[in-house]
Amino acid sequence: MTGILEVQGVSIAFGGLKAVQDFRLSLREGGLQGLIGPNGAGKTTVFNLLTGVYRPDSGTVSLGGHNLIGLKPHQIARAGMARTFQNIRLFADLTVLDNIRIASHARTWTSTLASVLRTPGAIAAESAITEHAMELLDVLGLADRAQETARNLPYGDQRRLEIARALALDPEVLLLDEPAAGMNPQEKIALRGLIRTVRERFSLSVLLIEHDMGLVMDLCEQITVLDHGTVIADGSPESVQGNPRVIEAYLGAPSAEVSA
Amino acid sequence: MTKLLQTLMDGVSVGSLYALIALGYTMVYGILKFINFAHSDIFMLGAWVSFTLATLMGWTSDAPWIAGPAVICGSMLICGTIGFVIERLAYRPLRAAPRINVLITAIGVSLFLENVGQLEYVFGTRPQRMPSLLPDTVLASVAGVSIRLVDVLVIGIAFSLMGALEYLVFSTKLGRAMRAVSHDLKTASLMGIDVDRVISITFIIGSSLAAAAGFLTAAKYPSINQPAHSNWILFGLKAFVAAVVGGIGNVRGAMAGGLMIGLVEMFGAAFFSPNLRDVYVFTLLIVVLLIKPDGLLGRATVEKV
Amino acid sequence: MARESGLKARAAALAPEPMTVLKQSVLPLVAAFVIPLIFHFGIGPSVGAYPSKVLLDIGINVVLAVSLNLVNGFTGQFSIGHAGFMAVGGYTAGLVTYYGGYRIWGDSLPHGGFLGAGEMLFLVATIAAALSAAAFGYLVGLPSLRLRGDYLALVTLGFGEIVRVMIQQTSDIATDATEIAATSWPSLLWKVGGALGFTGLPFYTSLFWVWLWVSLTVLVASRLKTSTHGRAFLSIREDEIAAEAMGIPTTTIKVRAFVMSAAFAGVAGSLFAHEVGTTLNPGELGFQKSFEVVIMVVLGGMGSVSGCVLAAIVVTVLPELLRSVDEYRMVAYALTLILMMILRPQGLFGLREIWEIWPFKALFRSEAK
Numbered sequence: 001m002t003g004i005l006e007v008q009g010v011s012i013a014f015g016g017l018k019a020v021q022d023f024r025l026s027l028r029e030g031g032l033q034g035l036i037g038p039n040g041a042g043k044t045t046v047f048n049l050l051t052g053v054y055r056p057d058s059g060t061v062s063l064g065g066h067n068l069i070g071l072k073p074h075q076i077a078r079a080g081m082a083r084t085f086q087n088i089r090l091f092a093d094l095t096v097l098d099n100i101r102i103a104s105h106a107r108t109w110t111s112t113l114a115s116v117l118r119t120p121g122a123i124a125a126e127s128a129i130t131e132h133a134m135e136l137l138d139v140l141g142l143a144d145r146a147q148e149t150a151r152n153l154p155y156g157d158q159r160r161l162e163i164a165r166a167l168a169l170d171p172e173v174l175l176l177d178e179p180a181a182g183m184n185p186q187e188k189i190a191l192r193g194l195i196r197t198v199r200e201r202f203s204l205s206v207l208l209i210e211h212d213m214g215l216v217m218d219l220c221e222q223i224t225v226l227d228h229g230t231v232i233a234d235g236s237p238e239s240v241q242g243n244p245r246v247i248e249a250y251l252g253a254p255s256a257e258v259s260a
Numbered sequence: 261m262t263k264l265l266q267t268l269m270d271g272v273s274v275g276s277l278y279a280l281i282a283l284g285y286t287m288v289y290g291i292l293k294f295i296n297f298a299h300s301d302i303f304m305l306g307a308w309v310s311f312t313l314a315t316l317m318g319w320t321s322d323a324p325w326i327a328g329p330a331v332i333c334g335s336m337l338i339c340g341t342i343g344f345v346i347e348r349l350a351y352r353p354l355r356a357a358p359r360i361n362v363l364i365t366a367i368g369v370s371l372f373l374e375n376v377g378q379l380e381y382v383f384g385t386r387p388q389r390m391p392s393l394l395p396d397t398v399l400a401s402v403a404g405v406s407i408r409l410v411d412v413l414v415i416g417i418a419f420s421l422m423g424a425l426e427y428l429v430f431s432t433k434l435g436r437a438m439r440a441v442s443h444d445l446k447t448a449s450l451m452g453i454d455v456d457r458v459i460s461i462t463f464i465i466g467s468s469l470a471a472a473a474g475f476l477t478a479a480k481y482p483s484i485n486q487p488a489h490s491n492w493i494l495f496g497l498k499a500f501v502a503a504v505v506g507g508i509g510n511v512r513g514a515m516a517g518g519l520m521i522g523l524v525e526m527f528g529a530a531f532f533s534p535n536l537r538d539v540y541v542f543t544l545l546i547v548v549l550l551i552k553p554d555g556l557l558g559r560a561t562v563e564k565v
Numbered sequence: 566m567a568r569e570s571g572l573k574a575r576a577a578a579l580a581p582e583p584m585t586v587l588k589q590s591v592l593p594l595v596a597a598f599v600i601p602l603i604f605h606f607g608i609g610p611s612v613g614a615y616p617s618k619v620l621l622d623i624g625i626n627v628v629l630a631v632s633l634n635l636v637n638g639f640t641g642q643f644s645i646g647h648a649g650f651m652a653v654g655g656y657t658a659g660l661v662t663y664y665g666g667y668r669i670w671g672d673s674l675p676h677g678g679f680l681g682a683g684e685m686l687f688l689v690a691t692i693a694a695a696l697s698a699a700a701f702g703y704l705v706g707l708p709s710l711r712l713r714g715d716y717l718a719l720v721t722l723g724f725g726e727i728v729r730v731m732i733q734q735t736s737d738i739a740t741d742a743t744e745i746a747a748t749s750w751p752s753l754l755w756k757v758g759g760a761l762g763f764t765g766l767p768f769y770t771s772l773f774w775v776w777l778w779v780s781l782t783v784l785v786a787s788r789l790k791t792s793t794h795g796r797a798f799l800s801i802r803e804d805e806i807a808a809e810a811m812g813i814p815t816t817t818i819k820v821r822a823f824v825m826s827a828a829f830a831g832v833a834g835s836l837f838a839h840e841v842g843t844t845l846n847p848g849e850l851g852f853q854k855s856f857e858v859v860i861m862v863v864l865g866g867m868g869s870v871s872g873c874v875l876a877a878i879v880v881t882v883l884p885e886l887l888r889s890v891d892e893y894r895m896v897a898y899a900l901t902l903i904l905m906m907i908l909r910p911q912g913l914f915g916l917r918e919i920w921e922i923w924p925f926k927a928l929f930r931s932e933a934k
Contacts, residue, residue: 051810053806053809053810072809072814073806073809074808074809074811074813074814074815077809077810077812078812082810082811083810085807085810089804089806089807089810090803090804090807091799091804091807091808092803092804093803093915093916094796094799094800094803094916098796101793102793102796102797102799102800102808102811102813103811103812104572104793105793105794105796105797105800105811105812105813106811106812106813107572108572108793109573110793110794112789112794112821115788115789115792115793115794115795116784116785116788116789116792117590118586118589118590118593118788119590120580120581120586120590121576122792123581123585123586123589123590124576124577124579124580124581125572125576125793126792126793127576127579127581128572128573128576128579129793131575131579132571132572132575165811168811169811169812170571294715295715295718295719350903350907353907354906354910357906357910358910359715360641360643360715361906361910363643363715363718364859364902364906365902365903365906365907367645367856367859367902368899368901368902368903369899369903370899371856371895371898371899372896372899372900372903374895375895375896375899376896378895379892379893379896380892488895490852490853493852494726497719497722497723497726500719501723504716504719533734535730535733536730536734538726538727539730539731542723542724542726542727543727545719545723546708546720546724549708549712549716549720550708553712553716
């Protein structure tokens with residue numbers, strides 16, 4: 001069975017340093033999969049490889065059967081893969097609403113000329129974009145903050161805004177890079193429900209990088225473990241937890257984190 | 261053949277001036293990652309301060325032998341101080357600001373220096389003639405090319421200053437600190453390097469090198485333009501182009517780039533059209549940036565996501 | 566390959582009311598034509614010749630500032646070669662009205678009155694100016710695909726200088742009607758006066774034309790800013806990597822910003838070329854002119870259309886008022902620029918428009934109610 005996102009033998013080296021080697025992954029349609037590993041294991045590099053920020057030295061990446069290698073990041077985004085960033089990258093000086101509406105740009109069809117002439121079609125398109133954005137803000141619980149400047153949002157809200165923005169692309173696959181980082185326990189519980197909700201509601205497949213093991217083990221049905229750029233384990237949360245190589249990789253990090 | 265040798269001589273002579281100025285650009289860029297637009301104005305000040313010092317001392321004709329060395333040292337000292345003050349007042353408050361803001365500030369500083377220089381009681385708006393502090397003698401004639409003392413001194417002084425800088429950067433403790441700060445400012449400060457001090461020293465060195473170039477330029481081309489004349493900025497810009505072509509942040513690259521720009525300009529002027537010399541330089545810049553954006557001796561940088 | 570987003574279906578259900586279309590789309594366009602008429606027939610004649618001339622200068626600077634704002638403000642790129650585009654536009658337009666005038670009427674004097682044949686030729690010339698400057702904007706925009714920040718600034722500056730030096734190399738203007746009639750267009754292209762400037766152009770630039778182009782430039786910029794295309798510009802300024810990840814084709818849009826910006830700079834060049842009391846010469850259009858426009862954009866706020874308009878007005882009027890202390894003018898500009906960057910780096914208005922700022926915000930709110 002092939003998944004919606006298929007990754008085979010992807011490697012990249014930066015100036016002799018092999019950052020990711022022979023990475024493989026198969027994300028089932030509608031699946032919720034975790035990508036974990038100690039700090040510096042190459043998780044974010046994998047995201048950058050999947051989204052076209054880096055071009056892999058070798059290997060294949062395909063989304064819904066279409067090859068993604070060699071496409072630019074914006075083409076991959078348009079093809080249906082959206083992401084969030086570990087070190088939040090919002091459009092900080094713009095409003096919350098505009099942050100989301102920007103992601104809808106990829107789905108609009110009006111020309112620059114039509115926008116400048118304010119044709120009835122362009123006006124309708126703008127209304128549609130705004131309505132769609134407000135709906136997303138509603139789902140993420142940010143509707144009453146629509147007119148605020150993104151940089152003024154509290155940290156947890158910024159993380160959720162990143163998710164909302166990614167959803168505005170109408171993706172098939174959502175890559176979440178440590179969405180719970182910096183959140184307090186209540187926010188983390190809410191986030192857990194949120195990820196489940198948006199997956200259902202927008203029929204997404206989700207790939208999740210997260211350090212909070214409780215969150216990962218609870219949410220994900222499949223987990224890939226990365227260490228030093230290579231996949232050391234792959235399987236259900238239970239099988240990964242019991243895997244001696246995984247436990248070894250996490251030595252040095254508190255082992256309680258693994259079993260939590 | 262004569263023309264070839266003569267052009268080579270001119271190219272190396274002008275190129276070494278570019279190289280001297282390029283060093284200041286490249287050192288500042290290496291550490292603070294912005295184009296110090298005001299650097300070409302320090303170069304301008306170098307020439308004007310030299311002129312003013314010579315006039316004040318009454319060295320207008322038959323200057324004693326001490327005049328040249330005294331004026332160049334005085335000019336380097338004064339411009340080094342100005343460079344230090346500029347960094348302190350205008351650039352330091354923006355250490356954490358986006359690079360574009362620092363660039364705009366640098367343009368502001370540049371406009372400020374030019375227009376203050378134009379004020380009647382500073383340098384005024386009239387071009388002046390630099391008194392000749394060096395005897396204008398032809399040292400020798402090789403294959404029909406006359407080797408002028410000025411050119412020999414320009415090249416000689418420029419190369420000795422570059423040699424001194426090379427020694428400073430690669431063989432002293434201070435140089436090691438400078439390279440560390442240039443490599444990674446944050447880590448360097450964690451390692452106990454006084455980053456502010458290193459940056460101040462960088463500005464002082466860069467500015468005094470530009471002042472030396474200003475003096476030498478005035479010695480080579482004695483008619484000095486008014487402070488806000490676009491030729492100053494243009495000369496400085498070509499020096500920056502030299503720094504970029506050589507690989508910005510790279511001291512040896514700046515020297516190589518300076519010579520290269522000087523040669524391209526002079527050969528283009530001699531063998532194609534003398535009116536288009538600026539066009540050659542900027543075309544070279546655009547070509548280099550498009551083919552190898554990090555310059556000939558530069559290293560590629562990857563942005564972290 | 567992407568799934569249907571549903572935006573289109575949503576838009577179909579949201580077709581705007583006729584009144585909305587009238588208010589949002591038609592009325593501003595009408596105003597864009599009425600305002601210049603008011604300037605031309607109302608304000609101009611009542612204030613006299615000198616203030617009218619200042620109003621022309623203000624208008625041209627507004628067009629320059631608002632158009633540079635598309636690149637430096639909206640898109641966050643840094644161009645300091647705006648005068649180069651202005652020069653390209655000015656010389657293109659000059660060629661059309663000067664040699665075109667000779668070909669048509671046998672001289673280069675203004676023909677026809679308000680909106681007469683001569684002014685139509687001027688309109689054609691200005692559009693040609695926009696197109697040729699846009700073509701250069703495309704060429705200069707291309708390196709922006711590979712270069713960031715200050716390197717790009719350097720390329721734009723280099724471009725402006727190349728244009729200036731090339732124009733200096735051109736040969737004398739042809740002044741003999743029979744000679745011009747006998748010369749082919751390609752060889753006329755080079756006869757634009759060299760360093761002395763392209764003199765003898767007909768004075769078509771009137772309050773009507775200047776303020777018509779001001780209105781159109783402001784209209785385009787402000788509508789762009791509040792549309793999905795403008796937001797795409799802004800996203801690049803905010804975070805290029807995030808914009809790319811959100812499906813914004815950043816390279817295409819950067820080039821588009823350059824092209825649009827250059828086109829309006831070309832228009833400003835044409836207006837400048839045909840204005841009474843100005844000479845179209847390469848010395849006027851060097852990087853000092855580019856810096857002046859950068860100052861306007863920085864003062865007004867990078868990204869604020871109304872802020873740029875205000876800054877352009879101030880930067881034009883202030884020197885007129887301070888003529889007696891002219892030598893301090895540039896010193897004051899320079900200090901303002903430095904202090905601005907240290908104290909208020911986003912410019913007076915930042916990204917916001919004047920009516921989004923507190924005292925005015927209240928004003929406009931209450932009006933809306």
